[in-house]
Amino acid sequence: MWSRDKLLSFVGRFFIVATVTFIPWIWIGKFYILLVAHVSRIPLAIMGYGTEVVTGGEMGVGILCRGKFIGLADAHLANFNIIPFIALVLASFVSKERKIWMLMVGLTLLFISHVVDLVAHFPAFLASSKPATVVVDSIGIVGASLPFLIWFAFSWQDVFGVRTPAEVEVKRKKKRVHECPICGVRKVGIIAHIKAVHGDDAIHEEEVLKFLEENPELRRML
Numbered sequence: 549m550w551s552r553d554k555l556l557s558f559v560g561r562f563f564i565v566a567t568v569t570f571i572p573w574i575w576i577g578k579f580y581i582l583l584v585a586h587v588s589r590i591p592l593a594i595m596g597y598g599t600e601v602v603t604g605g606e607m608g609v610g611i612l613c614r615g616k617f618i619g620l621a622d623a624h625l626a627n628f629n630i631i632p633f634i635a636l637v638l639a640s641f642v643s644k645e646r647k648i649w650m651l652m653v654g655l656t657l658l659f660i661s662h663v664v665d666l667v668a669h670f671p672a673f674l675a676s677s678k679p680a681t682v683v684v685d686s687i688g689i690v691g692a693s694l695p696f697l698i699w700f701a702f703s704w705q706d707v708f709g710v711r712t713p714a715e716v717e718v719k720r721k722k723k724r725v726h727e728c729p730i731c732g733v734r735k736v737g738i739i740a741h742i743k744a745v746h747g748d749d750a751i752h753e754e755e756v757l758k759f760l761e762e763n764p765e766l767r768r769m770l
């Protein structure tokens with residue numbers, strides 16, 4: 549389990565990053581909302597809702613559908629769970645590589661949830677659909693907890709002291725595809741391959757020793 553000092557340091561880092569990222573988001577978020585709106589038009593069209601994204605005019609940004617206008621102005625400020633997620637990731641005590649991976653997975657999931665949320669508004673309000681209303685209502689709660697849930701899925705081992713971030717990465721590296729230094733085949737579990745195909749003694753061959761020097765995390769598999 550994280551110590552009190554580590555937890556406090558994490559919370560401090562989180563608030564600083566959240567504040568700093570929120571400022572550009574006020575501007576970038578407007579474009580993000582337009583991206584969500586344009587992507588949402590595809591499932592909406594399949595569901596039979598012909599839509600048009602409106603950016604100018606006196607009513608501001610929104611979507612026109614069946615003669616009704618659904619306003620999106622400031623939606624990015626109300627639904628800005630991207631910011632706490634980015635702050636959680638950047639405040640984490642993990643390598644840059646791991647942070648990029650967390651951001652890629654997490655931002656994709658958040659984007660999908662934003663599209664689902666927007667799409668569900670149409671059957672909920674234009675056709676009084678019960679299931680769609682449930683989605684719209686529940687996504688408020690889901691949206692608030694989603695950044696934390698995604699972050700936690702990546703970080704629980706570190707938080708509870710099961711594995712440090714470095715150990716998690718070593719474990720991931722072991723699972724990577726490696727090229728066999730003897731026959732050149734590419735596969736996961738290369739040590740098991742070397743032993744099985746080239747014999748136990750192959751581990752002591754010069755090219756294998758050199759390979760292990762370059763990939764020290766595989767030594768533990770011997």
Ligand SMILES: [Zn+2]
Nearest residue numbers: 728730731732
């Ligand atoms: Zn081989």
